[in-house]
Amino acid sequence: MRRLTGGVAKKKKPSAKAVEFQLPIICDADTLRSLVRKKAVRVVDVRKADDYTNEHIPTAVSLPLARILENDAPDKVVEILCELGISDRMPVVVYDDTFGALAARVAWTFQYVGHANTALLEMTFKQWKELGMETEKRPNKYPRASHSLAVNSNIHADAKYVESAKSEPGKLLVDSRERLNFLTEHIPGAKNIPYTMVGANGSILRRAEELKRMIENRGIQNDSEIITYCGSVGTLSGLTYYALKLAGFQNVKLYPKSFKEWKSLGKPKEEFKDANYWDLSAE
Amino acid sequence: MKKSKVTSVSPPKPNPKWGREEETEIFAKRVKLFRQGKISEDDFRRFRLQHGAYGSRLHMDYSMVRIKFPAGEITADQLDKIASLSESFSIGSAHVSTRQNIQLHWVQLEDVSEVMRGLVEVGLTTRESCGNSVRNVMCSHFSGVCPNEVFDATPYSKAIARFFMRNPMCQNLPRKFKINFSCCDQHGLVKVADIGLVPAVKTSEDGQTIRGFKIYLGGGLGAASFIGHLLEEFTPEDRMLSTCMATVRLFDRHGNRENMARNRMRYLVHEMGWEKFQKMALKERSIVEMTTSYSTARMFDVKAEEDTRQLPKATRIAKLPMLNESVTKDSPAFERWLHTNVVAQRQEGYFTLFITLGAGDITASQLRVLASAIRDYSAEGVARNTPHQNFAVRYVRGTELRDFYEKLASVGLANPGALTIASAVGCSGTTSCNLAITNSHRLAKEVQRRFLELGLDTDDLLRDSTVKISGCPNSCGQHEIATVGFFGGATRMNNSMTPTYTMLFAGSAGEQGQLGKVVTRVPAKRVVDTVLKIIEIYRQEKSGNETMHQWITAVAKGKATGTIKDLEDMKGALAQVIQLPSPEQDPDAYMDYGSDSRFIAKTARGECAA
Numbered sequence: 001m002r003r004l005t006g007g008v009a010k011k012k013k014p015s016a017k018a019v020e021f022q023l024p025i026i027c028d029a030d031t032l033r034s035l036v037r038k039k040a041v042r043v044v045d046v047r048k049a050d051d052y053t054n055e056h057i058p059t060a061v062s063l064p065l066a067r068i069l070e071n072d073a074p075d076k077v078v079e080i081l082c083e084l085g086i087s088d089r090m091p092v093v094v095y096d097d098t099f100g101a102l103a104a105r106v107a108w109t110f111q112y113v114g115h116a117n118t119a120l121l122e123m124t125f126k127q128w129k130e131l132g133m134e135t136e137k138r139p140n141k142y143p144r145a146s147h148s149l150a151v152n153s154n155i156h157a158d159a160k161y162v163e164s165a166k167s168e169p170g171k172l173l174v175d176s177r178e179r180l181n182f183l184t185e186h187i188p189g190a191k192n193i194p195y196t197m198v199g200a201n202g203s204i205l206r207r208a209e210e211l212k213r214m215i216e217n218r219g220i221q222n223d224s225e226i227i228t229y230c231g232s233v234g235t236l237s238g239l240t241y242y243a244l245k246l247a248g249f250q251n252v253k254l255y256p257k258s259f260k261e262w263k264s265l266g267k268p269k270e271e272f273k274d275a276n277y278w279d280l281s282a283e
Numbered sequence: 284m285k286k287s288k289v290t291s292v293s294p295p296k297p298n299p300k301w302g303r304e305e306e307t308e309i310f311a312k313r314v315k316l317f318r319q320g321k322i323s324e325d326d327f328r329r330f331r332l333q334h335g336a337y338g339s340r341l342h343m344d345y346s347m348v349r350i351k352f353p354a355g356e357i358t359a360d361q362l363d364k365i366a367s368l369s370e371s372f373s374i375g376s377a378h379v380s381t382r383q384n385i386q387l388h389w390v391q392l393e394d395v396s397e398v399m400r401g402l403v404e405v406g407l408t409t410r411e412s413c414g415n416s417v418r419n420v421m422c423s424h425f426s427g428v429c430p431n432e433v434f435d436a437t438p439y440s441k442a443i444a445r446f447f448m449r450n451p452m453c454q455n456l457p458r459k460f461k462i463n464f465s466c467c468d469q470h471g472l473v474k475v476a477d478i479g480l481v482p483a484v485k486t487s488e489d490g491q492t493i494r495g496f497k498i499y500l501g502g503g504l505g506a507a508s509f510i511g512h513l514l515e516e517f518t519p520e521d522r523m524l525s526t527c528m529a530t531v532r533l534f535d536r537h538g539n540r541e542n543m544a545r546n547r548m549r550y551l552v553h554e555m556g557w558e559k560f561q562k563m564a565l566k567e568r569s570i571v572e573m574t575t576s577y578s579t580a581r582m583f584d585v586k587a588e589e590d591t592r593q594l595p596k597a598t599r600i601a602k603l604p605m606l607n608e609s610v611t612k613d614s615p616a617f618e619r620w621l622h623t624n625v626v627a628q629r630q631e632g633y634f635t636l637f638i639t640l641g642a643g644d645i646t647a648s649q650l651r652v653l654a655s656a657i658r659d660y661s662a663e664g665v666a667r668n669t670p671h672q673n674f675a676v677r678y679v680r681g682t683e684l685r686d687f688y689e690k691l692a693s694v695g696l697a698n699p700g701a702l703t704i705a706s707a708v709g710c711s712g713t714t715s716c717n718l719a720i721t722n723s724h725r726l727a728k729e730v731q732r733r734f735l736e737l738g739l740d741t742d743d744l745l746r747d748s749t750v751k752i753s754g755c756p757n758s759c760g761q762h763e764i765a766t767v768g769f770f771g772g773a774t775r776m777n778n779s780m781t782p783t784y785t786m787l788f789a790g791s792a793g794e795q796g797q798l799g800k801v802v803t804r805v806p807a808k809r810v811v812d813t814v815l816k817i818i819e820i821y822r823q824e825k826s827g828n829e830t831m832h833q834w835i836t837a838v839a840k841g842k843a844t845g846t847i848k849d850l851e852d853m854k855g856a857l858a859q860v861i862q863l864p865s866p867e868q869d870p871d872a873y874m875d876y877g878s879d880s881r882f883i884a885k886t887a888r889g890e891c892a893a
């Protein structure tokens with residue numbers, strides 16, 4: 001079993017009541033299975049509603065990514081948490097079928113509004129099935145819970161913040177899009193860590209040591225503040241956000257409105273036009 | 284390692300262990316030191332090239348990582364690994380070069396060590412694939428299956444590759460050094476390499492058959508190209524190593540270290556005169572033979588490189604299944620592919636098939652399907668990449684060609700034309716190379732697309748013709764050994780800078796290989812039409828069954844018998860196609876492929892991508 005240590009969640013506190021399990025950043029399949037058995041977790045399926053209806057991980061509730069994107073305001077997100085029966089300390093594990101990027105965006109949103117005890121399932125639903133793990137068909141509904149709102153603005157960046165951070169020492173902008181898109185245009189000063197780099201076969205993220213080594217190779221100091229962004233809504237960069245957390249970076253922020261907003265605001269871009277790199281693509 | 288579906292496929296090839304883990308760590312460290320300003324740019328460049336990473340076009344934060352495949356051999360596991368490395372660190376596709384390398388473009392310098400690490404896992408290396416070293420040792424992709432060969436040169440080429448790789452004697456040559464093996468006198472690039480070797484046999488006085496080679500020295504393509512010279516009638520196999528060592532040593536000692544533009548060995552041979560060089564080479568060989576220690580000589584181990592697996596026998600098929608109507612009448616596309624992409628092997632019932640790529644480009648998902656097809660259908664379990672920027676998959680049973688084809692077709696890998704004029708070669712050009720003037724890469728793909736659309740691959744008389752395109756005079760696209768070759772330049776036309784190509788006629792490969800002759804200059808956007816016009820003229824002019832290559836060769840020699848007799852006539856006949864209207868009337872004609880702005884020739888210091 002790996003990745004049971006470290007994580008965003010606070011340390012276990014002994015309490016008279018049943019202690020909630022504190023999740024690491026990434027939840028492996030065995031841990032999730034035993035939590036499901038103990039009914040000690042809320043599993044959140046962020047695929048399309050139809051996919052959920054078809055089949056899902058036992059006990060999971062459905063929360064398609066689109067719903068979160070439409071209800072991005074923190075109070076609305078908390079309303080969703082309540083509706084899904086998620087209380088303040090309940091462990092939440094999120095999964096998707098899109099190499100972890102959609103799950104990452106939802107998990108980040110939960111953590112942003114104050115639900116720290118959130119983790120990504122280490123694999124996609126497809127891989128879960130390929131491993132022969134249990135699934136079910138019937139939809140799940142839980143009694144409404146109450147959840148407090150405690151916005152964690154430390155993990156969020158907007159265009160204004162990005163603009164000022166660009167030139168500050170110790171702050172680093174990371175573009176998660178693929179290489180050719182990055183070369184074409186990006187926010188000035190950004191470094192490219194494509195989302196394709198952080199994943200691995202059979203797992204949505206590489207092992208922590210591997211990620212650490214790759215980032216170290218790039219000469220990035222581990223006390224740097226890193227802001228991730230991608231093309232449009234913060235999914236690819238959401239995955240990179242968690243990759244950086246897993247690699248041990250404490251201060252990571254997501255710019256969820258990403259390059260799409262940046263461009264629409266008419267902000268400056270860095271472009272590279274001296275090579276016809278698109279003509280290398282075999283598509 | 285994944286298992287093959289077909290039970291009669293042989294056990295997988297052992298890991299060839301070209302790569303070394305420690306080199307990846309050293310590379311990562313050096314990059315950090317360089318970034319911290321603790322190593323000079325020149326020192327770092329030398330180190331980087333030695334380890335197979337070129338600077339990318341006008342952007343030194345990125346590298347082109349060149350992976351070596353001695354003899355072109357590549358296993359299914361290696362293909363899978365390259366697929367995932369290209370997704371993680373490159374642009375999601377890989378690129379077959381003209382020297383049996385595979386290149387990953389636009390890799391961030393800081394990620395190169397990660398790419399190397401992945402390669403080491405599957406036995407591959409980038410070591411000495413660039414820089415002033417012995418580059419990838421090539422061997423004909425037909426070696427071992429060629430009906431004309433006297434023996435399989437593959438183990439010899441791999442043994443030589445292993446002997447020179449990391450060998451202290453060739454870590455700082457005056458310039459790069461290329462060794463090519465062929466299977467027979469038809470295939471292979473033996474006359475355009477520093478050392479070219481053609482397998483040969485001789486009967487000794489006591490009636491024994493001795494293996495050996497015909498060795499050519501001092502050939503090569505580039506801004507100035509030369510054809511290699513035959514060292515001696517026959518070099519027995521036990522003198523092959525000493526001959527190669529002697530040649531490398533001579534080059535090391537006498538090669539020009541001052542003038543970057545004239546420091547390949549072919550210049551040395553040219554300046555010294557062949558006779559003198561030949562004498563020196565033979566003398567040096569005697570010295571090498573007298574002074575080489577037993578332990579050094581033992582590092583050259585042909586036996587160790589032999590493929591000792593027993594490949595299963597295939598059922599005999601007299602003809603390709605295309606001739607059997609019941610198999611193919613339902614699929615003209617399959618029939619066309621069989622005709623232009625499949626050849627019979629020396630081994631009964633087995634066939635070699637070719638994967639048509641566009642200028643060598645292949646996506647990660649295509650690589651994975653190819654890997655799985657090789658596992659399922661190649662009894663040998665490997666592919667070879669070819670100097671035509673395609674893959675050859677060998678030891679496929681005639682009975683399984685259809686299944687193989689269907690599998691390829693499912694991911695767009697079943698284009699016809701691999702063995703025909705439609706399979707145009709194009710170097711990287713302005714897509715990634717610092718020295719490039721034009722987008723030769725895209726142009727080659729355009730040529731292929733148009734030719735396939737027009738069905739030119741189905742005309743057998745065009746089959747022996749080739750089109751090869753380089754983005755500058757440096758010849759990575761091997762334009763000088765093409766029937767119709769092109770190299771990129773910039774020309775002022777109608778007062779406007781225009782991307783153009785110099786067109787050459789009648790170059791050829793093989794043991795009789797000749798260099799092409801310059802015909803005229805053609806604007807980039809007129810190249811496709813110009814070649815089509817040449818084909819049209821050829822069709823009017825040809826006599827009997829004369830192939831296009833034969834006809835073009837006759838024209839280049841001034842010996843054609845129709846209305847077009849020589850290159851001057853040819854130029855006249857093409858004048859109209861080549862002409863451009865004014866830039867105002869047709870601005871696009873003055874732009875290069877892949878660009879929508881005015882053409883400017885931009886280049887930077889070359890690290891020579893050749």
Ligand code: SF4
Nearest residue numbers: 710716719754755759
């Ligand atoms: S150096 Fe010239 S011929 Fe070689 S890859 Fe670059 S553009 Fe092509």
